[in-house]
Amino acid sequence: MKTRTIQRTRLVPHTIDGKTEMVLDKYTVDVPVPPRDWDRLVLTAVTAAAAFIAVACIAWSTASIGDLLDRATITPAAYAAAAVFDLVWLSCMALEWLARYDTERAALPRRAGYVALAIAMGAVGAHGWIADQFAIGLVGAAVSGLAKSMWTVVLRHHAKPLDDRTQQWVDGQRAKAGGHLAMVAVRRELTRAEALVAAERAAVSAASGGAPETPEDDMETPEKGEQPPGTGPALPVSGPMTMADAVRTALSCGITEPDSVLRYVRKVADANAKEESVLRTLRMARRSA
Known part of the structure; x- marks a missing residue:
């Protein structure tokens, strides 16, 4: 078994002139080294390769579709719009990653990603056809398809679907947390509305020259010259x-x-x-x- 030496510290008593204090003492110890996790290394390498493929795919698709759109608009706008085609399905894949523990929630971004991928591949193929290089257009479209397929396989490997009962428990907890979060916005809205009502009443009262009317106005203490309730003419x-x-x-x-x-x-x-x-x-x- 492989080991490695590490340095640790501990408190030990140290006495000088009859006075003892606890001081730090450094010492070394050999601890076993866990075996290398080759599965994790391979998965990390595959994920990095998929990220590189995605970057290359964006570069190729943006250049191809940008050249196609450049025929009808200015160059900056053309290439900015071209970048959207691949960024959409990549964003859908990111949402699918966030929902990797919830199969139902991951279904929508997965389907939307396939639709966006088909549109991007069609645009790349159209560029090759217009440029009289249809074969190159098909190969370029295949780049996006391969990148999407690679990421789909990687996401499936990372995904950890929950069993039905655990999923129901998670959904219940998520609903409660969502309710609390929603009430924050509702309370803020009600507070803002009540403040507007109070401001409106204050403005109307100031315009009329009197104090804001409140339910307690009918129970005011009689001032000098007024008849207390029940002691004079109504x-x-x-x-x-x-x-x-x-x-x-x-x-x-x-x-x-x-x-x-x-x-x-x-x-x-x-x-x-x-x-x-x-x-x-x-x-x-x-x-x-």
């Missing part, structure tokens, strides 16, 4: 009323404070009543009384 709260009628009604009910009269006028007569107008009407009503 103030009529239904309209329509003119400003003068509202002022006279407030005075007849014993409401004499200008602020209280102003609130009553805005409540039953005109929500946008100006304070100067109400005070002027209040002075006239007092003089006429």
Whole structure:
């Protein structure tokens, strides 16, 4: 068995002048070396080869399809569009890799990848046919087919499908996590909507010159000059009323404070009543009384 020497440390007591301290002591030990994992090395090498093939395929297809599209548009746009053909099926394969533990989820990107591959191969073949080199076009199209086939084999080797019960358990956990994630966005949306409603109410209240109406407004503590609830004439709260009628009604009910009269006028007569107008009407009503 092969071994390798490594250095480790440990705490040991060390005494000087009768005082003991724990210090680090370095020592070496021989540990067995595990056998080389040839399966992992081979799989890594195959994956690297598949990546190299994909890069070569993108270069070939982009050059071929770019030359085809260059006949109808400017060169940068032509080659940018040409790169899309192979990047689409490669992206689908990446999604298939992410879903390698879920056969059902991996099915859609796999089918979409085959469709994108067929379109890319057709475009490469069309370039060869237009250039009067149909045989080269077929060989070039085969490059994309071989790259896709290689990656399909590699992905199948990496894929680890789950049994039915384990897959159901995973789906349940994924659904719960997805629900929690969705509620984050929903709560954010509701908070934003409530903030907009509050801002709208504040803006309307500021425009009318009063405080925002709340359910507690009907239970306000009576101020000086107002009659507490149940101790005096009930103030009529239904309209329509003119400003003068509202002022006279407030005075007849014993409401004499200008602020209280102003609130009553805005409540039953005109929500946008100006304070100067109400005070002027209040002075006239007092003089006429």
